[in-house]
Amino acid sequence: MYKDFRSDTVTQATPAMRRAMMEAEVGDDILGEDPTVKKLENMAASLFQKEAALLTVSGTMANQIAIMTATRPGEEILLGEESHMYNLEVGGIAALSGVQARALKSSCGKFEAADVRKLIRKPGIQAPVSRMLCLENTYDLNRGYPLSPAYQAEMAAIARQYDMFVYLDGARIFNAALALQVKVSDLAQNIDALQFCLTKGLAAPFGSLLLGSREFIARARWIRQRIGGGMRQAGHMAAAGLVALETMTERLQQDHDNARRLAAGLCAIDERLTDMDLVLTNIVQIDFASVGKTAQFVTDALLTRGIKIKLIGETTCRMIAHAGVGPEDVDEAVQAIREIIR
Secondary structure: OOEEOOOHHHOOOOHHHHHHHHHOOOOOOOOOOOHHHHHHHHHHHHHHOOOEEEEEOOHHHHHHHHHHHHOOOOOEEEEEOOOHHHHOOOOHHHHHHOOEEEEEOOEOOEOOHHHHHHHOOOOOOOOOOEEEEEEEOOEOOOOOEOOOHHHHHHHHHHHHHOOOEEEEEOOOHHHHHHHHOOOHHHHHOOOOEEEEEOOOOOOOOOOEEEEEOHHHHHHHHHHHHHOOOOOOOOHHHHHHHHHHHHHOOOOHHHHHHHHHHHHHHHHHHOOOOOOHHHOOOOEEEEEHHHHOOOHHHHHHHHHOOOEEOEEOOOOEEEEEOOOOOOHHHHHHHHHHHHHHHO
């Protein structure tokens, strides 16, 4: 079996999740009759201190539903140039919502306030309306920067000056909260709506939760139906999400520790391979340029040793710690990389 460091999305459901899925009490969710889905949505809303929640198939679906709910065709959203919504959702912003996106540059995951103000459109007969500011936490799927409540509040305050909706793609928000030593509800303050994934560090096999006001979620539920996201006996999947929220959040510290262990091991080979100061959650980015190797060469060589990592550039790769890999797997990967590049 491969040791798979490509992503925390490769995690497998725990035995407790599998039992819960099998034994779940279910009903027709489109008709609002699935008690397990309702329990999960209510738990999520309470945890993040939002009025309501909606179970969706994926983070991408949740993000796109949020944009469709909060905007009208021809309007504009602001988001990060490295963000998932901008790069990895198949052009859904344009195809599904008919809005255009303006990308913000970031430094360690943060936008400069002046840059945000500059990109917000002034009202005018020829200008689209700047309707939505999209944040992401953790930011950059190849870095995993945790962004503080204070920073988010600063960005939200700017957006509100221009009557903009504030949205947070919180796919790995539990990692961010752990790294910052705050509650996830602290990261949901000053945010109009957000989503988080059950299928990454929390290791559930299905789903993301979209959260916001009752009015927002009511419309989002209608839009989810429009794009084919309505579900019948979804309680089987929601049951795994309940177990994830109950049992998997605290163990994320192990992933952060393993990421630091990995980074330290790489730096012991060559301190230029990664930047320890940028390993803040469970993601480690590696650059093999300093040792004269291409990323393709290293990933191919590791594959022959039963280790999978993600190629992200000509000389760069990403490795993510998750519930499916332990410290011994990290040490094995470090040793394999040592032998390959020497």
